[in-house]
Amino acid sequence: MGGEVSSAAFRSADLHANRVHCVDEVQKTDEELMVALRGGDREALAELVRRYQNDIFRFCLHYLRDFELARELAQETFVRVYVARQRFDETRKFRPWVLCIARNLSLNELKRKKSVHMESLEEYASAARDDDGELHRSSDGIPDQELMEQERREALARLLDFLDGESREIVILRFFQKMSARDIAEVVGSTEGAVRTRLHRILKSLREKSLVVKDHL
């Protein structure tokens, strides 16, 4: 009897210690968690996974367009974080670093699974059209505001499809992922200045092309 009480007390103490430990982890910055992980703190990794798993999942989804593959790669990304933990420089930010890992994994996966069909932005935009290629129209035959927006986005998506792969990637990181030029540079292995120059060039090009099709944009 006394043994059971003692055992229960120990379990309670363990739980408490674990909870305190978890609270500690939650309060740490990403970079502090990486330092802890390097020191062998497994819970630090769990906290990083909790913080970023859905972010990474959606990030991979932009590349892969496949929920299951994106989930697998999100998981693999954190395994790579663990494997590369000694390489992490805690004076720099964790998020771009982990996104860089996720990006490399996604690109490698695309290369490996060459049969993966990736829906182009143009195809996405075309979803707004019916089987005859006509715009879906409201009952009175006049496109409503939403459909006009859809049409405009379709034109924009078509312009994006003319960009080279790297430029499209920068647009997506900047506008889909809301990343700063500095973070994009870390992710794609470039410099902030180069990304800014590139982004300006891309936007300028889109702007000029949109003027040509200004009826649509």
Next chain:
Amino acid sequence: MRDREYDITLDALADSLEGKLSEAQAAEVRDALAASAEIRADYLWLQGVAHDLEAIGAQVIKGAPEIDVVDAVLRAVDRAAASEKTVHLEERKPARPSFALWGAVALAAAAVVVIMGLVFEFGIFGPSEPSAPVASQGPARPPVPDERVAVIPPDETPGSGRLDDAMEQLERELAETLDTPSKHADRGGFLATAAPVLGNVTQDDVVALRQAAVSDPDAWVRLKRMATLDAATAAEVVSNPEVSPDAIVGAAASLPDEEARQWLVTAVGRMDQQKPYAGLALATTYMAQPAPTAEQPAFALFDGMTESDLRAFLSEMAALQEADPENALLDALRAGALLRLGDTDGALAALASLQGKDLATAYGLDAARSRQLALAAAGMSEESARMLSAVLAGSDQYNMLCDLARDLLQSGQAHEAQGDPDTARQIYEATQRLGEQVTGNAVLSEESLAGIDIQRMAMEGLEALYAGSDLAGEMERLTTSALALVSQINSLGGMLESLDQLFLGGGDSSFWNQLSEQILQFGDLSVFESSP
């Protein structure tokens, strides 16, 4: 695009939309917006585009569930931790294909690559990236061309193992990303097939073949056939007093060497100004240019030339260098001919001159325009001739440049075999530099591809040279160059895929006219840039 008084980039405006600017920067943007209607227009446009891009991005992840992989990651990490304890240091070092095997590897990859083109044609992300699943966080690295830096794992120290890995990656990326052999394999055999009636070739025919070429290497052969005059037609073109000297240069490529030379001299004499591309065409007539066979798929540039041909070629080079002294390609051509004549000192002096220059060009754009004029003079419609010349622009120059590199490197290997590694090294390094100069000056994807291929070949030579030595610094430099080249290959691969997409996307006659005009004016590398 924006008021010249205000240095506000669209990127800064985008930051402004999201409140990411410092107070000082935000104030600058506010002032600019207040003062410039142009910038206000940009700002409004950007506001709408940012909103639309967000909507497009949201559509991609629409319906994505929340995931919870914490336990799965921890289990996988436990397994990884267990295996870390048992892994030995003898990492597998995959066998790298030898220099001689490269052609076979590339040929085998060609079939795969054309299929890849189709796969990526629907993708958001065109280019493949270097296989580097673990990111590096090294300090800021020096910039490399195309503003991209290959990932270099910081925990790897310089050495032959790392160089091997870099070279492997380079070969793999080049084989997987670029469709080299399919476009360049047939360099003469196509002439045995029937020539089309030039007047019947329509722009749609050309576009359809270019579209087919995305997945069918034979379509390139048919395009080349279509663009190559038979000797009789070429003779009619050059003897027509109405045709321009540039059209004569284009048509002379289809004439026998002696005849071509006479007409080229005539054409050069009639030109209002010196055009170096015509001089190079004239010098080229001294080359034997044997057609590759199954037994010998690749030739070096000066194969089959007699001593008198080589001397005549050098004489033309001397004249050409006066007209275009800054073109490093002419030094390389001179060096190649001198090496063939056994004048090693003269060749090394030419290569030293090459090293001091910034740019090299084989005048691909000029040659494409002269082909356009020749085809039109031979009866092809203007728009067909323009489109055909545009889609093939630079392909002949690709062959010439790679044959030259092969010639130089063979001379280097011969010196190496004779126990003169120092001369070999100078030749390899100059050849690598030539590749950089060609790529650096390229306006056509074919020229850029040639520059990359030349660098790759030269690096192979240097790698073999360093293999038996302990030159850590040299190997480190070569490793960095190889990884930078991987980055360039990826960039070019993405551009080529985008170009394929552009053709597959279709268009009306006006679109094709604009596109071909732009390619022939500014090169196909300009197509995805903003207005030149």
